[in-house]
Amino acid sequence: MKINHNYQKLPGSYLFSTIAKKVAAYGKEHPEAEIIRLGIGDVTLPIAPSIVKAMHEAVEEMGHAETFRGYAPDLGYDFLREAIAKTDYQRLGCEVFADEIFISDGAKCDCGNIQELFSAEAKIAVCDPVYPVYVDSNVMAGRTGEWDETFGRWSNVIYLPCTKENGFVPELPKETPDLIYLCNPNNPTGTTLNREQLKVWVDYANAHDAVIMYDAAYEAYIQEEDVPHSIFAIDGARSCAVEFRSFSKNAGFTGVRLGFTVIPKELVREGVSLHSMWARRHGTKYNGAPYIQQKAGLAVYGDEGQREIREQIRYYMRNAKVIYEGLKKLGYEVFGGVNSPYVWLHTGERSSWEFFDELLDKAHVVGTPGSGFGPEGEHYFRLTGFGSYENTVRAVERMKGL
Amino acid sequence: MKINHNYQKLPGSYLFSTIAKKVAAYGKEHPEAEIIRLGIGDVTLPIAPSIVKAMHEAVEEMGHAETFRGYAPDLGYDFLREAIAKTDYQRLGCEVFADEIFISDGAKCDCGNIQELFSAEAKIAVCDPVYPVYVDSNVMAGRTGEWDETFGRWSNVIYLPCTKENGFVPELPKETPDLIYLCNPNNPTGTTLNREQLKVWVDYANAHDAVIMYDAAYEAYIQEEDVPHSIFAIDGARSCAVEFRSFSKNAGFTGVRLGFTVIPKELVREGVSLHSMWARRHGTKYNGAPYIQQKAGLAVYGDEGQREIREQIRYYMRNAKVIYEGLKKLGYEVFGGVNSPYVWLHTGERSSWEFFDELLDKAHVVGTPGSGFGPEGEHYFRLTGFGSYENTVRAVERMKGL
Numbered sequence: 001m002k003i004n005h006n007y008q009k010l011p012g013s014y015l016f017s018t019i020a021k022k023v024a025a026y027g028k029e030h031p032e033a034e035i036i037r038l039g040i041g042d043v044t045l046p047i048a049p050s051i052v053k054a055m056h057e058a059v060e061e062m063g064h065a066e067t068f069r070g071y072a073p074d075l076g077y078d079f080l081r082e083a084i085a086k087t088d089y090q091r092l093g094c095e096v097f098a099d100e101i102f103i104s105d106g107a108k109c110d111c112g113n114i115q116e117l118f119s120a121e122a123k124i125a126v127c128d129p130v131y132p133v134y135v136d137s138n139v140m141a142g143r144t145g146e147w148d149e150t151f152g153r154w155s156n157v158i159y160l161p162c163t164k165e166n167g168f169v170p171e172l173p174k175e176t177p178d179l180i181y182l183c184n185p186n187n188p189t190g191t192t193l194n195r196e197q198l199k200v201w202v203d204y205a206n207a208h209d210a211v212i213m214y215d216a217a218y219e220a221y222i223q224e225e226d227v228p229h230s231i232f233a234i235d236g237a238r239s240c241a242v243e244f245r246s247f248s249k250n251a252g253f254t255g256v257r258l259g260f261t262v263i264p265k266e267l268v269r270e271g272v273s274l275h276s277m278w279a280r281r282h283g284t285k286y287n288g289a290p291y292i293q294q295k296a297g298l299a300v301y302g303d304e305g306q307r308e309i310r311e312q313i314r315y316y317m318r319n320a321k322v323i324y325e326g327l328k329k330l331g332y333e334v335f336g337g338v339n340s341p342y343v344w345l346h347t348g349e350r351s352s353w354e355f356f357d358e359l360l361d362k363a364h365v366v367g368t369p370g371s372g373f374g375p376e377g378e379h380y381f382r383l384t385g386f387g388s389y390e391n392t393v394r395a396v397e398r399m400k401g402l
Numbered sequence: 403m404k405i406n407h408n409y410q411k412l413p414g415s416y417l418f419s420t421i422a423k424k425v426a427a428y429g430k431e432h433p434e435a436e437i438i439r440l441g442i443g444d445v446t447l448p449i450a451p452s453i454v455k456a457m458h459e460a461v462e463e464m465g466h467a468e469t470f471r472g473y474a475p476d477l478g479y480d481f482l483r484e485a486i487a488k489t490d491y492q493r494l495g496c497e498v499f500a501d502e503i504f505i506s507d508g509a510k511c512d513c514g515n516i517q518e519l520f521s522a523e524a525k526i527a528v529c530d531p532v533y534p535v536y537v538d539s540n541v542m543a544g545r546t547g548e549w550d551e552t553f554g555r556w557s558n559v560i561y562l563p564c565t566k567e568n569g570f571v572p573e574l575p576k577e578t579p580d581l582i583y584l585c586n587p588n589n590p591t592g593t594t595l596n597r598e599q600l601k602v603w604v605d606y607a608n609a610h611d612a613v614i615m616y617d618a619a620y621e622a623y624i625q626e627e628d629v630p631h632s633i634f635a636i637d638g639a640r641s642c643a644v645e646f647r648s649f650s651k652n653a654g655f656t657g658v659r660l661g662f663t664v665i666p667k668e669l670v671r672e673g674v675s676l677h678s679m680w681a682r683r684h685g686t687k688y689n690g691a692p693y694i695q696q697k698a699g700l701a702v703y704g705d706e707g708q709r710e711i712r713e714q715i716r717y718y719m720r721n722a723k724v725i726y727e728g729l730k731k732l733g734y735e736v737f738g739g740v741n742s743p744y745v746w747l748h749t750g751e752r753s754s755w756e757f758f759d760e761l762l763d764k765a766h767v768v769g770t771p772g773s774g775f776g777p778e779g780e781h782y783f784r785l786t787g788f789g790s791y792e793n794t795v796r797a798v799e800r801m802k803g804l
Contacts, residue, residue: 002524002580003671007679014685017476042472052465055694059461062658063454070444070656074419105507105659105689112687116542122404136686140518178404254472256464257507257692269405277409283416284538285514287507290659292457292694 006142011149015132015372016040022356023366030364036395038323038383039366041187041342043252045315047296048308051251054299058292072288075279076103076260080294083301084260088245094232100264102278103289103297107217107246107259112137113285114213114242114261117277118179125158125177127170129188129370129377131215134181152375161376162189164335164346169197176208183215184231185222188373188382189344190320190336194226198234205240211269212241217259220250220313222339230262238264242274249341251300251309258293316341319392320385326396327383341385344370348379355381363398408544413551417534417774418442424758425768432766438793438800440725440785441768443589443744445654447717449698450710453653456701460694474690477681478505478662482696485703486662490647496634502666504680505691505699509619509648509661514539515687516615516644516663519679520581527560527579529572531590531772531779533617536583554777563778564591566737566748571599578610585617586633587624590775590784591746592722592738596628600636607642613671614643619661622652622715624741632664640666644676651743653702653711660695718743721794722787728798729785743787746772750781757783765800 012018019039027035047055061067075081081098089096104110111133115124120142126134135157138144145156153159158177160170168191182201185192193201205212214231222229231237243262247253263275299305324337333346347355352369359365359381370380385392414420421441429437449457463469477483483500491498506512513535517526522544528536537559540546547558555561560579562572570593584603587594595603607614616633624631633639645664649655665677701707726739735748749757754771761767761783772782787794 002521003674004519004521007519007682008674010682014682017685040473044470044472046467046470047464049465052461055461056458059454059457062449063451065448068446068448070446071442072657108689109687117406119404119406133686140686255474255693257689272405272410280409280412280416283419284535284542285511287510287659290695291657293692
């Protein structure tokens with residue numbers, strides 16, 4: 001075998017590509033339908049003024065010999081790494097240093113690539129349901145065994161069910177995983193682990209030599225005091241956790257592209273520093289995030305930038321509330337939406353895809369079928385607060401009598 | 403084994419990181435030394451005016467609700483894919499279609515990631531010397547066997563020597579590889595394969611079911627008529643080749659970040675389309691190149707953009723000529739420099755690193771040791787035309803009597 005046949009094991013296409021195709025086909029057949037998209041986790045508010053200003057300045061710098069910048073440092077410019085360490089971590093009392101921060105073009109790439117640091121024998125555990133990239137990237141690396149069509153599960157993946165029955169708090173697994181993917185606040189359920197619940201996992205990982213892959217892409221939406229903004233707010237995390245962060249959801253960078261990964265220097269497995277391994281990967285397979293984007297990232301940490309992005313987050317959270325409260329009134333069982341822009345609703349008797357089709361056809365609203373995030377997501381459905389306020393209100397209106 | 407121990411097989415650090423550290427240390431010890439950097443292949447001219455204008459416009463669009471763009475299409479915006487297909491391929495008579503072009507944040511990432519589409523058993527062949535990313539990314543995937551310190555070679559890699567003895571034209575290997583990496587014009591030697599020489603490889607790959615990974619990052623520097631700008635100018639390439647292209651060297655995007663990969667739909671191995679596999683990889687592990695950068699890429703194909711970048715290329719090629727002619731006068735054996743910004747010189751008795759140290763110490767000029775590109779690069783040295791004209795002239799002056 002000379003090609004990587006693991007790719008063929010992936011059932012169907014990537015979830016959001018499938019949705020995009022379905023919606024495009026529907027739109028073509030029904031050109032009159034005003035479709036409201038609350039499906040993909042894409043933002044809609046424009047980039048904030050102080051960030052736009054910073055990008056203009058950086059573009060201008062690139063156009064003059066005295067200020068032109070070529071290759072960026074592999075791991076990111078110090079100005080950004082320092083701003084992140086200070087604002088996102090040290091200010092909150094988390095011990096994270098600038099040289100433990102790896103700047104990249106986004107958390108999706110980092111989440112997808114991180115598994116390369118581990119052997120094909122490493123066993124993964126994932127929350128079910130969860131963001132599909134964690135599993136899919138491990139499928140491509142041949143780490144997940146065989147696909148079981150009946151149960152919609154991989155034979156060699158440890159699933160951690162997160163359902164309304166357990167309050168969306170995963171139980172510790174019976175079998176010990178090497179890698180544990182946690183997304184907090186969770187995508188798609190919008191639910192969270194609080195400090196105490198997360199501490200359980202940190203202690204477990206340290207006790208079992210596992211590594212937690214902690215995706216904190218939605219931390220900016222946390223409203224409640226006892227939900228940690230970083231896994232490094234938990235004692236012991238420095239020896240067992242990697243954290244992924246994104247500028248996509250807090251500052252609207254989905255089309256700008258910027259993210260970062262934190263790997264503490266204490267994180268060592270089999271005598272090898274994962275920090276060094278990731279640095280080597282950056283040096284060999286990556287060429288640094290663009291200067292323009294890194295200056296945009298720096299502007300996010302400015303006083304004005306912080307004020308502006310908080311306003312955007314308030315806007316999206318108001319939408320999430322409209323959906324949450326509106327659907328509750330319509331009799332749906334709803335979850336999430338409090339520390340997250342995602343509202344997770346139960347579809348009752350209908351399957352997730354049946355609900356998707358009906359919602360698109362009758363209400364012209366696009367959401368995301370829960371089953372696309374894992375077998376335990378069946379009979380659930382994700383709606384996002386990332387639309388415009390007006391569209392969000394209209395979408396909920398249209399869902400009456402669905 | 404739970405971590406990927408292949409990473410530890412990599413000897414030392416990535417070549418250019420090592421050079422950067424050496425130069426930084428020297429600069430610290432000799433703060434008075436005016437160091438001229440002709441080492442790393444980084445450009446120095448600022449981004450051209452029409453491209454800067456396009457980026458300003460795109461930044462402005464991102465700042466307004468009506469024109470804001472979120473996630474880009476996974477594989478790139480059609481406007482850019484179409485401009486590339488038309489200008490870089492169809493205009494030259496190459497059969498390449500827009501939907502065979504995958505936009506990314508750079509050729510280094512693509513060159514490094516492409517090996518994922520193949521199994522761990524696939525055997526690679528590389529020119530020796532060549533850009534280190536091809537081998538290193540395969541080392542990380544466990545495809546290269548063991549490192550032999552004495553010969554500076556991997557036990558399971560097929561090396562294709564390219565030296566002054568064979569005119570830098572690699573011979574067909576005795577053992578059949580699955581993947582053949584070709585870089586044309588070659589980095590680091592600056593030498594080229596002409597149409598006829600490349601046709602030999604295309605025919606060989608088709609006859610042996612091998613896939614050619616064709617890195618054309620330097621095609622914009624080609625001056626001679628019989629050197630092809632794309633492998634798709636060669637009959638039969640559509641069934642055996644992948645092509646990597648970069649905006650770094652033709653338009654100075656080393657700090658902007660944009661590149662693309664071409665995978666023809668005819669490229670099928672073991673019944674599987676590599677085009678589909680790469681599309682799946684993009685969908686799962688990548689989130690699209692930034693809108694701002696893709697608009698910058700589009701500007702490269704505008705009339706003004708084309709005129710501007712040609713002027714920059716002329717500027718760098720004049721530098722290459724200064725180095726080539728200057729060193730020849732000084733008695734060096736020199737190669738490349740005609741269809742490439744790289745000049746490859748023979749260091750005589752001195753090893754590549756001895757020459758590096760001496761050049762840095764006595765002339766305060768930074769170059770790249772040939773041995774960093776493969777064992778056959780020993781006793782060679784790379785200098786680049788990417789500096790300023792003034793510095794290039796000074797660097798050659800300083801090399802007198804070295």
